[in-house]
Every structure is written in structure tokens, then in C-alpha cells.
Amino acid sequence: MEKSDKIFIAGANGMVGSALARKFASEGYTNLLLPSHSTLDLTRQEETERFFAQERPDVAVIAAAKVGGIYANDTYPADFISINMQIAVNSIVSAYKSGVKRLLYLGSTCIYPKYASQPIKESELLTGALEKTNEAYAIAKISGLKLCEYYRKQYGVLYHSAMPTNLYGPNDNYESMNSHVMPALIRKFHEAKINNEPEVILWGTGNPLREFLHVDDLASACLCLLKIDNPPNIVNLGSGEEVSIKQLASIIADVVGYKGKIKHDLSKPDGTPRKLCDTTLLRSTGWTPEYTIRSGIEAAYKSFLSEIASRKIRI
Secondary structure, three states, X not given: OOOOOOEEXXXXXXXXXXXXXXXXXXXXXXXXXXXXXXXXXXXXXXXXXXXXXXXXXXXXXXXXXXXXXXXXXXXXXXXXXXXXXXXXXXHHHHHHHHOOOEEEEEOOHHHOOOOOOOOEOHHHOOOOOOOHHHHHHHHHHHHHHHHHHHHHHHHOXXXXXXXXXXXXOOOOEOOOOOOOHHHHHHHHHHHHHHOOOOEEEXXXXXXXXXXXXXXXXXXXXXXXXXXXXXXXXXXXXXXXXXXXXXXXXXXXXXXXXXXXXXXXXXOOOOOOOEEOEOOHHHHXXXXXXXXXXHHHHHHHHHHHHHHHHOOOOEO
């Protein structure tokens, strides 16, 4: 990827897309195409094909997606599979038709089996059943990465994929029912502190283990992959640092300054018991994360407060 390349970032207004735009611009990649969803709806085939045909980007990073936490994925599975499959097919096929020479498709580590060997290697894909609560989203993302793999195999184009672990950071979605665990807990503990609530209720036992990656680390990892001449078809993106939901809640409470009790609603699901991705392939490129889980949460909470103050918070 050259500094003069025209780079299209799909989903540029979202948490991931905006982080990619910041990182690329800071590294001197200034010829960026950053259309908003209102300008370009990737679920519409003709609209997507017209955009690619008119703009002719050299590089495309597909960071657009319909995302959410356990509740959202389990409640709206038809939306999650249909919208994400439309985004994948329309963007990847249109990119090929318009002559895009390099494409990076972003998925999620939820593509791996619920009981995959830990830490999860890229080779674990399609070796077992998926976690039911996010099966629809995972199937859509698997379809996208396989589409890249097969276009690369059949047509020789450099289309490849990266599977990030749980992401968080600036411009996250803090909607109380449909957000992921990190932003949901940041908001929950912040509001509990402001309202002097005596306790905060968490879903499940708190025992499941999760890995988190600050979105700015994600952006630097993507740039690293785009500079590789012959990248693997699929690469895990993760921090390599594991924490239980119970530990995560404790760290967030401490960072926020919440002093009340933390209780667990055992009637709610835990989800996958453990999900740590093997980042051997990623680390072999020389990339390392900047943030620890503690420093990342501190940075994320600072961004959260700033977004509240500027009234630009996504809730």
C-alpha cells in the first residue's frame, strides 16, 4: 500500500472506521474516501456498485457492520445475518468489479466454534458449532472472509481478512441494551456513580474469560497487515491479555470511581466460557499493542466523558 493510494474505509463514522481514518491520516495516507452511511448504504447493491465505479479506490477496508452485544444478537438474528451478508457481498464484489487491488475485510473472533481450543488459532475456523447467541452474525462474517479467500484464489486479487477480538475505545456505542460488554459496563458504572446507586447488577456468573483490544491498537494492526506483500487469508487481531467479566467489572468500577456493590443475575446467560485468540501470526509481523486492559479502560473512560460533554456520545 502506497501513500498515494486512494483508500476507501467502509463504516468511517463508526468506532472502527473512525479509528482507521485517524491512524491512516496520522501516517501520511491522506487520500481517504470516508462516506457516511447516509451517503453510501452498502446494503444496496446498485448504490454500492455505482460508488466503486465512480471513485475507483486502490485499497478498500471493509469496517462497516451491524454489531451488538448478546441481547441484540440473540433478539435480532435475522437483521444481523442479512445486513452483514449484504454488506460483505456488495462491497467485495463491487470492489473486484471496479479494479480494487487490495481489500481488507474485518470480521470478529466470534466466527470460531464455541468450544474451540484455547488460545484460538485461525485453523479452528469451521471445526465445531458456533455460540448460539451470536450464530447469525458469525455466519455472515464467515461468509465475508470466505468470499475474500475465494476471490483471491480464483482471480488472484489481494483480498484478505482480519478477525478482531472484543473492541472498545473512542466513538463506541453506549446504548444500554444493544451495546457490547465493555461500553455497557462503562456506562452502567458511570451512571451508578452519578446516581449514587448502592449496587450494580451484572448478567451471568462473571466467570467467562474475554480478551479486549483498544480500537487504536486495532487500527495500527490493520495498517501493519496492509503493508505486508503476501498476508495470510485470515489473521487474528488481539491483545493476548485475558480477563474475566468479573475482573473487568472490578477494573471499570475502580477507574470510574464507583464504590457500591457488584451483584450477579444468574438467570442471564454467560455466553462462550472462554475466548482468547492466538495472535502468533499477528505478532510475527512485529506488531505489539500499545494498551494494557487497565490503561485502555482509562483511555476509553476519558473518551466517554469527553463524548458526553460534547454531546456526541452514541447511545
